[in-house]
Amino acid sequence: MAKKRFKNWKAPKILHGKPTKYNWLVLRPEGLKLGKNTDIGAYTLIAAHYGVEIGDDVQVGSHCSLYSYSTIDNKQGKITLKKNCRVGTHSSIMPGVTIGENTIVGAHSFVNKDLPPNVIAAGTPVKILRKLPEN
Numbered sequence: 729m730a731k732k733r734f735k736n737w738k739a740p741k742i743l744h745g746k747p748t749k750y751n752w753l754v755l756r757p758e759g760l761k762l763g764k765n766t767d768i769g770a771y772t773l774i775a776a777h778y779g780v781e782i783g784d785d786v787q788v789g790s791h792c793s794l795y796s797y798s799t800i801d802n803k804q805g806k807i808t809l810k811k812n813c814r815v816g817t818h819s820s821i822m823p824g825v826t827i828g829e830n831t832i833v834g835a836h837s838f839v840n841k842d843l844p845p846n847v848i849a850a851g852t853p854v855k856i857l858r859k860l861p862e863n
Contacts, residue, residue: 737764737765739762739766742754742757742760742762743757744756744757750768750769750770751770751771752768752769752770752771752772752773752774753771753772753773753774754773754774754776755773755774755775755776755777756775756776756777757776758776759776759777759778759779759780759796760774760776760779760780760781760782761779761780761781761782762782763781763782763783763784763785763786763811764784764785765784765785766782766784766785766786766787766788767786767787767788768782768787768788769788769789769790769791769792769817770790770791771790771791772788772789772790772791772792772793772794773792773793773794774794775793775794775795775796775797776794776796777796777797777804778796778797778804778805778806778823779796779805779806779807780794780796780806780807780808780809781806781807781808781809782809783808783809783810783811783812783813783829784811784812785811785812786809786810786811786812786813786814786815787813787814787815788809788815789815789816789817789818789819789835790817790818791817791818792815792817792818792819792820792821793819793820793821794807794820794821795807795820795821795822795823796823797823798822798823803822803823803824804823804824805823805824805825806824807821807822807823807824807825807826808825808826808827809821809826809827810826810827810828810829810830810831810845811829811830812829812830813827813828813829813830813831813832813833814831814832814833815827815833815837815839816832816833816834816835816836816837816850817835817836818835818836819833819834819835819836819837819838819839820837820838820839821839822838822839822840825839825840825841825842825843826842826843827839827842827843828842828843828844828845828846828847829845829846830845830846830860830862831843831844831845831846831847831848831849831860832847832848832849832860833849833850833854834848834849834850834851834857835850836850836852837849837850837851837852837854838851838852838853838854839853839854840853840854841853841854843856844856845862846859846860846861846862847859847860848860
């Protein structure tokens with residue numbers, strides 16, 4: 729199904745502070761590296777000042793926030809979402825975080841630390857709930 733869905737996938741036009749045709753927004757798009765067949769939900773904010781790399785086949789739910797910098801504690805760092813990971817709606821990803829390949833993040837999660845590949849994680853702050861099979 730995914731292959732058919734993304735048969736004619738093309739990256740949207742991304743301009744600083746302007747919604748894409750899918751209604752998600754990027755600040756500093758020069759800091760964003762977007763993989764193929766990505767699915768980013770409406771009203772998601774990507775603050776790519778210090779780099780955000782989204783791998784192939786990644787899904788990010790609606791109303792998520794990806795912050796490569798934080799004005800609260802002055803942290804900054806590249807966010808990396810590895811191939812085929814999933815981030816549930818209304819989740820926040822903080823500076824310097826890497827989410828591993830095939831990892832699933834539950835809705836409304838606060839991701840303030842790296843997550844390894846092939847796990848399900850959720851919560852505020854995020855905690856690993858269980859491992860997934862590697863195939």
